[in-house]
Amino acid sequence: MRTEDGLTICVPSSLVREAEDQREATRKLGYVARAAAVFRAGRLVVFPDREGESRWGEGFVRAVLGYAATPPELRKDLWGERDELRYAGILPPLRVSWRTGSPPDGAESKTQGLVTEVGPEGRVRVNSPLGEHPISLLVPSEMEVERGERVTIRVSSREPVRARITGKPEDGFQVVAADLSEALTGDELAIATSRHGEPLSVPRLGELVADAREAGGYTVAFGAPGRGLPDMLGLTPEDIRAAVNDGRRVEPDPGFDLWLNTIPAQGSEVVRTEEALFATLGSLTLTE
Numbered sequence: 001m002r003t004e005d006g007l008t009i010c011v012p013s014s015l016v017r018e019a020e021d022q023r024e025a026t027r028k029l030g031y032v033a034r035a036a037a038v039f040r041a042g043r044l045v046v047f048p049d050r051e052g053e054s055r056w057g058e059g060f061v062r063a064v065l066g067y068a069a070t071p072p073e074l075r076k077d078l079w080g081e082r083d084e085l086r087y088a089g090i091l092p093p094l095r096v097s098w099r100t101g102s103p104p105d106g107a108e109s110k111t112q113g114l115v116t117e118v119g120p121e122g123r124v125r126v127n128s129p130l131g132e133h134p135i136s137l138l139v140p141s142e143m144e145v146e147r148g149e150r151v152t153i154r155v156s157s158r159e160p161v162r163a164r165i166t167g168k169p170e171d172g173f174q175v176v177a178a179d180l181s182e183a184l185t186g187d188e189l190a191i192a193t194s195r196h197g198e199p200l201s202v203p204r205l206g207e208l209v210a211d212a213r214e215a216g217g218y219t220v221a222f223g224a225p226g227r228g229l230p231d232m233l234g235l236t237p238e239d240i241r242a243a244v245n246d247g248r249r250v251e252p253d254p255g256f257d258l259w260l261n262t263i264p265a266q267g268s269e270v271v272r273t274e275e276a277l278f279a280t281l282g283s284l285t286l287t288e
Contacts, residue, residue: 006217007285009036010045010183012232014052014224015061015273025056026064026087031274033068037094039281041173044069047180052227058177060084066148066175068094071112077129078114096172109155112169113137115145128153130161137165149174180221184255188217192229193280195266196240197259205283208260218284221256222273 011032019025036044046062063084068091070078079085113128113135124145125134130153137153139145143165150172155163168174184190189212198204212218223229230240235250240259243250250259262280263271271279 006188006212007039007041007281008043008045008183008186008188008217008219009041009277009281010047010180010219010221011061011273012049012052012222012224012227013046013058013061014049014054014227015046016056017052017054017227018225019054019056022056023087023090025060027090028274029061029064030068030091032277033065033094034092035274035277035281036069036173037096038278039285043174043176045183046175046177047183047221048177049224049227049232052224052232062148062175062177064088064091066114067091069172069175070114070150071096071172074112074129078112078127094172110166111153111155112150113153113165115147115149115151118145118147124151124165126151126153126165128163130155130158130163135161135163137163139165140167143167146176146178148176179254181254183221184219186219187215188212188219189215190219190221190255190257191284192221192256192259193262193276194223194228194230194240194259195261195263195271196228196230196237196244197261198244199261199264200283201264205286208284209286212284220280220284222276222280224273225270 016025016028019028044065046058048058063082067075067079067085067088111129113126115124116127116134117125119125122139123136124139126137127134145151150169151165152167152169153163154166221229230237233252239250244259262283
C-alpha cells in the first residue's frame with residue numbers, strides 16, 4: 001500500500017473511544033485531519049481495533065475523516081445527510097489547494113468522486129456531483145482503487161453523462177480502511193509510535209530522515225487514548241523495550257521497521273493521539 005506523496009498515517013478505529021459525545025469525537029478527528037493536511041500525507045489509513053472501540057467506531061471515524069478530506073464544494077453531493085456528520089460544521093478547514101473545475105478552453109471539466117463499490121471487469125461505482133446516484137466508470141488499466149478512495153473525473157458531457165476516471169487527486173489525502181499488516185506492505189520506513197520505543201534523538205533523527213528518503217517515505221502508526229499499539233497487538237511494554245535493546249523485531253510483528261518514542265521527555269503522563277501526530281510528524285518531516 002504505497003503512496004507517492006511519501007507519508008502514510010495509520011490510526012485505529014478506536015481513535016475516539018474516550019470522547020464524551022459525538023461533538024467532541026468530531027472535533028478530535030478534525031485535528032487528525034489537520035495533521036494529515038499540514039504534513040502532506042498521501043493516505044490516512046483507519047485500521048480495525050474492535051476491542052477498543054466505543055460508541056463511535058470505524059464507520060464513524062472513516063466518515064468524518066473522509067468528509068474532511070473531500071473538497072468543500074463536493075461534500076454535499078458526495079456525502080449527503082448522514083448521522084455521523086451531524087457536527088461536521090465544527091471541523092477546522094484544511095486549507096488545501098483543491099484543484100477542480102473547467103480548464104480555460106472550457107473543453108472539459110474536472111471533478112472528484114468517491115468510490116462506493118469496486119466491481120468486476122475493472123469498473124467501479126462512483127458517487128459524484130454528476131448525478132443523484134452513483135455512476136459506473138471504467139478504471140484505467142494502470143490504476144488500482146479501493147472502496148472509499150477519491151478519484152479524479154474528466155467530464156465531457158453532463159446530459160447525457162460522459163465521463164472517465166483519469167487518476168487520483170493530486171491534492172489532499174485519501175482515507176481508506178485496511179488491516180495494519182496490509183498498510184505496512186509498502187517500501188516506506190514503517191514506524192510504530194510508543195512511549196516504550198526507542199527514544200528519538202537528534203543524531204537518530206538524521207539517520208531516520210536518510211533511511212526514509214531511500215525508502216520513499218514513511219508509514220507511521222499511532223495508538224488510541226488509553227490503548228496504545230502494544231495493547232492492540234497483545235504486547236507488553238517489556239516486549240517492546242527488550243526488542244529495542246536487542247535490536248530485533250517484536251512478535252507478533254505486522255511489519256514495523258522500528259518502535260519509536262517521539263516525545264521522550266514528555267511532561268504529561270498521557271499524550272493524546274492528535275498531539276502525538278503533530279509532535280511526531282513535525283520531527284520526521286524535517287529536512288537536512
